[in-house]
Structure formats: structure tokens, C-alpha cells
Amino acid sequence: MRPVAPGISVPDTKYKKFALLMTEFKADSVRASDTSSNTVVSTMPACEIQYSPHLCQGILPVNELRMNVRRCVSSSTLLQIGDELDSAEVEAIHFLCRDNSSKTNIQDLLEDINDGSLPLPFGLAEVLYVIKRFDLLRKYLHTPKAVVENLLKSCSTISFSYRSLLVGISEQLEESDLESLIFLLKDHMRSGGKLKNKTFLTLATELEKMNLIHPGKLDLLEQSLQNIHRIDLKNKIIKFKQTALPDRYNNVFGVPPSNQRVINVPPIPGEAINFHKDSVPVQETGEFDQQREEERYVVRKETMGFCLIIDCVGNDASLLENTFKSLHFTVMIHRYCIIEQLESILKDVANMEQHINHDIFVCIIISRGNDDSIFCTDSSSPGFSLDRIKYFFTGKSCPRLVGKPKLFFIQNYIAQGDKDLDNMLEADGPTTVCANRPPNIPVEADIFWSHCKVEEIYLQQSPSLPSLYFRFLSQLLNDVEKRKQKHLLDIHTELNRIVRDKKEECIIYQQHTLTKKLFFCPC
Template identity: 25%
Template structure:
């Protein structure tokens, strides 16, 4: 009996490992730094390696899985908590009493998630004398780990970190200050080396003649005593003439408000349309209508559309890996992926009725995993239920399991599914925990509304978030023929600029084909 329990436990750990990507493993290693020997952590290649170390140190066993639950909670893999018998809410209840991850680790990880690619470039530039001379690709977490190893940052010394964050983005300083207050660290003297210029002081503000001024468009200022509130006062009525032609910062910023969408090729659009399933999941009648509309509309918008029908969970992952390494992305403006399937919280079903994490799907296209799409917008539209099935009239079916079968509890939201990197948009057909509806002939409410609003509003020059707001309004007003079922879509995004499709020369497909 004990052998059966042990085997089942290890199977659960293996399933968790299979749903984690490289960035997740790196985050787990980071959170375990204070718990496991560093020499053993250095040899870790997978989540299973970490689980083995935790079990060897008696932090993890069949009877006590809370530490692993806390780690999954910290890296926002909430959909995996169910495999350990936890929910997001249950972990939060127990953290005060049983939590093992230090406030210091939490602070550094939160900081790493809030550092954008542009911020990271600036930080690396500022800290280049403390970083390896050879050219290597660093993530924000990698960079913080290097600073920690060199003794420049520690649990009782975050001054340099605070100074650098102030140079790059005062918003980042809030995270460090919150930690300083929580553990009662004293304020220290400014430790970040800067050069004073010959410009006169204005109150508490010094304008620094650091090399950063000539290489980035943001105005960096050194603020004595970290009084960020004085920034506005100090520059009030003051015109700054910066080297390199950056005198008009306002005009420069206006140029950066929209993504570049004027290349020779718009981009690729994948449409994964799962209609038929192997066992208990019902046929998704009407989904082919959605796939056809998506192909017509995105082709009209200038994308090269590729459609894949009835893909297993492994085939979906294989597709992501194939397109992740597709070299032609470098000549494209954007990337779009639409997935039509049954689903549960934070995941979609393959034809084989195995779940695939939405976060895992999207993580293939981060700047690190897919450099050709770095700093380019990546849009994902998911038409799938995210909660329990509902018995519906014959003409309207939920994209979920058949009634009576269990589903995952409310454990993840779109903002937690989306990669932490910039330039992603995730459009969900429904909010977490709820079904989405599909007419067996006309297709799904969400996809039909999306296609309709794109055709109506792209010619008017509307950006994608404005369009998705209109989609919310459209779907939110719809109701099933008995007047009892409603649905509300939910977008989440880390876009840094407005995403606006160029206006096509041809009329919309609805006009070409006589409407939907």
C-alpha cells in the first residue's frame, strides 16, 4: 500500500515537471537558494531534480507537500496546485504559518518580473563593470543572481539595487522600499557611483552626466535621499537639452506609441481547431465555422494563416516548438495564434483529452525562446471553457467536459496565464471558472464577435484593446434562446504600445461574402 502511495506521489511530481518550462525551473531554483546546498542546485537541469533534492532534505514527502505548493504559487503556476490537493486560496491561507520562502527572495523575484526588456538593457549598461565581460544573454533573474553572488545585493543590503532601480524606473523602487520597511532595514547612503555634471543643482535634484544619458531616451536623474516626489518640482519649467538630439522627449515618446506594422510581411496566424475528441468530450459542432471566419479575417488583415485540425496535446506542443524556431519571423511584424477547443482553468484540451497549459503554449514565444519575435506583438486568442460544464439547450453547447465530469476549480486568471515578458496579448473567450458558448451551426459567440468587430473597427483605425472592449460589449449582451445563459470574455496583456492593424485595401470579408 505504501508503495502505491509513493508511486502515485512521484507520478504527480512527474506531471508537474512536464507542465513547467525552463523559466519556471529557473524560478524554482532561485526560490530554493536558501533551502538547498548551492553546489547541488548548480547541477539542476529539471524540476524533477529539484523535487529529488527537496525530498532528500526532507522538505517534501507524500504527507507534506506544502513547500512545493508554495513554490508553484510563487511562480504563479496556480493551475498545477490541484495535483497536490491545493487551491490558490488554500495556499494563501497557510502562507503566514507555513511559508518558507523569505521576504528577500520574494522581493527579488517580484522585481525580476517587473523589469521589462528595455529596463534590463539599461540596468545591464549601468552595471556592466560588475557583470561578465563575455557576451551572454541574461534574464532579469540571472542578472539579480549575479549581483547577489558578487555580494552587491543581500538580504540586509539592498542599497545598490535601490539606486539602480531609481536610475531606471522609480516604480521599481516601490518593491525594494516595501521590502526595506517589512524587515526594518535602515536607509543607507547612496552607493551607486555617478558623476555630477557642471549643471547647477535644483533643490534635491542633480542631473547626472553618466554615459546612460547619451544612449537612452529617458531622462535619468540622481535624487538625493531618494525623494522621488521632488522629481516633478525639480524639472518644472525647465527645458533639458540632452546630447545626441534628445531635446524633445515628448515628440520622441509619441513616435513610440504604436508597434511597427509597416513591414513587407504582416506575420503568421496559426488556427488550431479541435473538433473531434478521443473519449468522453463531445464533438465541437460549429467550430469549423469559427476556423473559416478566422482564416478569412486574418488573411484580409495581411497574415499568412495556417490551420491545424484535431491536434493531440503533444501535437500542439510540437507545433509550438516548430513555430518557435521558424526563421521567417524576423521579417514579420507580429504573430497570432488562435486555439479552438474544450478547456478547463488555465488550459486547453488536445484531441487526446490531455490538458495543455495556456501559459506553457505562450512561453515558447518569449524573447528568450523566440528571439526573432523579440519586441514584436504576439496575440493569442483562446476559444475554450475555463470552468465547469453546464447543461444547455440543444442548439447551444458549452466548450467544456460533458455534464457530471469534474473540472479544475477557479485557480488561475488570464493575467497569470500570460508570460511575464512584454508584448503579449491573451484574449480569453470567458472569465476563469465559467463556460463559453457555441452555436452548433453559427459558431461561438466570442470568435464571431471578434471577427465582426475586427472587420468593423480596423478600417476606422482602432487599436486592438479598443476592439476587444467592443467584443466584450457584444458578447456580454448576448444570451441563449431561453434567456438564462450569459458570457463575458476577458483580455490580458503586457503590450507596451498600441497595436493597430494597417487598414486593408480590400473590403472586409463580410462584404465580400454577403455577411456572416
């Protein structure tokens, strides 16, 4: 027997296949292929490996896999897990467990889930997987995401799959979508649409109380999603109905009892198992492309990201703060910094523990400067090199951001007398590539760099107005439909076109090492 994770061992003959499931812990992944004489092992970026359910078959019996994954943890560990959950995640866990526990306190509920002696059809690992707290899976349960995927594929009750489906829909709904759903369904509810908590899961609970939805009765919700043009979410319900349609069902609201049967869907080679597909709308007649899910960064609604704004000019911070707060970002603002303060701020932010709870990091800097540097508010300084900014947030300097997109938006007002801007300007307006001096983005994955340069005279002409660059970036990010349909690179391309059409003498260039598509909406 070989140990593959704390508390998990597999026979030597199956170790090579099982190694594929452990790549979640490593920056590089191991690809192993059996030959008659030896095993060939090579390293490759983790993003190039796609989890394939058929590789898991025969590695561990389902019962043994379930026992290994559903190991009990200490009460102190449960307390730590509870402390790291936000209000939306707590609500999701209560909803997932509604058929099996009436506990209202999250710590008591986690104790029930953790108690191996109770006949619950799921464990703590499955719950953390569904709410997408993969960091807690690794940190406290020492379990790779792929192992839990395999367990859910092999053994998942209708009740848990149904509630996982609704939690996934909840994460992907915009506030405007929820408003529309409540309006459409208010006549079906006793409350007339006045919900105690204005969330989709509260709405779903109200509909369950009226016996209007359950695993075998989802037509009303499906039609409502159709009416608000969320065809992607409607297709999730259709797929669930095709694979897990029950005859009867039993829940805490007195819906008639059911046979709690187990879903055992034959795996499709090469496809990943995941309850949450991305929310990019698809044509009503088309099928959802499951590969898209593997191409997207995970983004959760309530903890979408952390945004650092350093405004040394004073005309953009308020606009950007409102924009990113509306996207559920935590926003930190510093105004009128000197260079010494800038370096201290970057170091402190890079060392923040809370990055582990966020899915996106955004750094925005507005300052006077030259082609290579920013001056902050210093009047007699060589400036702070722009290339240095990115190095504070590399995997080595900020390990809590490894695997997460790190976005940098720089508005640089080029001081008069600096000739570099004149040399780079094109006759037909802005460009996305700096002709003379391209930025030195580090060889580091998941970085996006957008840099706008404009002559300082434009700032002097409109000192209190937001810059053209950030004004239209904010407009694009505030457009709900664009956020659903366009990823970051598409949005930035549209930003370039808008700035070009305005005929202002500015340069916007962009480079990136993103490994997936980034949408500013939950997936």
C-alpha cells in the first residue's frame, strides 16, 4: 500500500492512476503512463490536465472511497471552518442539509455533517465541494477536489444533487435576475414575493413550502428562467431532469415520501464532473459545452475579489470604488501617496491573509509619471518602476494568490517633457501594443496588465473628471449583460475601440498570462 494523502492509501498496482487525482496540490502535475518495463513520468502545467472520471474507475471501491473522504475532524477544526464561511456559504450549507437536519446554528450543523454515526447521505467534503470552498478541502480535510468529484459521481442521492443544482443556480444569478424571478413568482407565494432574506435560496425554500418545486417538479422554475433569458440555467435543470428524475420525494416540508435512490450516471471519457457549469448564455436550441467550464476561473458571488485602488491624482477613486463594490469586491483605497508609502502599501496588501477568501485580485494605480515609472505625489524622485508592482503579487511573493487571476490597471499621466509618449503615438489613435518599449511582464501565470498613457495636459484640462480610460471601463463592467457574455479580454478589446473612437491622444496596451477565461460573474 502506498499513502497518497493523510489517511488515504491505495494498492501499489493502482497508485499510478490514483496519482492523477492528486494534482490539485501541486503547481506541476504528474502524468503517468504504464509500459511493460517502467513508468514514464513527466511534468506539465496543471491547467493542461483535464480530470477524466473513467480514470477513477476501479481504483477504489465506492464504500472505501467514501470512508476515506468522509473522515471525521476535530471540533476545533469545525470551529475554524465555520469561522471562514461567509453568510452566503452558511445559507447554502443550511439549504443543502434541509432534508436531513433541522439545526439552525452553523456549528451544530457542521457537527451533524461531521458525525460519522449519523445516516447522512453526504459528508463535510461534499458540502465544501458544492459551495466551492476547495481551499478548505485542502487546508482542513487534506482532500483533493478530484477525489470528491469521483465520490459524487459514484454515489449521490437525488436530494443532494437537487439541492446542489439550486445552490449552483443561486451562485450564478445576478441581482437583476433575482428581482425578475421574484416578480414572476410572487403570485405563487403566500408572502407575495416579500422574502425574509432576498436570496434565491430563500425563494426556493418558499416554493418548496408550497410544493411548487422539488426534484420531480421543476417546470415552474425552468419556465421562469426561460422568461428572464437565463437559458444556461434552464439547461442545467433540463440536464438534471434527464439524469435524476425521481418518482416521489421527501423533504422537511411534507412533500410525499420517496425512494431515496442513488444516481449512478455512466461516465463519459474525458469529461469532468462538476455541479456548477459556467453561466455564459447559450442558444436555446444548443447544448451546453462542458469544456467551457474548464476554461473559466472560479468566481463566487459573495467573495468575488479584492480591489486595491491607489489614486495619486484624485479623480478616479470614487468611480472605481462604486464599480467594484457593486461587483462584490472588497475595496481598499489609498490617496495621494508618496513613493515610500506606495511600496509599504503593496507589501502589506501582498501579505494579507484574506486573499485566500477571494477569487480575483485587482490593483489600480492612477499617477503622474513617465514611460517606465510612476511618480506618486513626489516632485523630486526618479519614480517607482512599474515592473516592480507586479512582482509583489507573484506566486513566490504572495502564495495565497496562486492560481487566481491578478489584474493590474494603470492610468499614467505622462509628465510634460517626456518624449517617449510622442515616439509611441500612432497617427490613427490608441493601440494595444507599446511599439518601442513593451512591458516586462514576469513569467508568471494568471497576470493581466492594462496600461493607459496620456499626456498630463489632459489632466490639467479636466482635473476633477474621471479619466476616459476608467470611465468607460466602469461602464463596461457595470453592464450586467456584457459581464455574462464577455470575458475580460473581450471587454478590454471593446474598451480599446471606445477610446480609439474618441480620438484622444492616449495609448492603451495590454499583455497577459491568463490561463483561463475570466468573467466578472459567478460560475
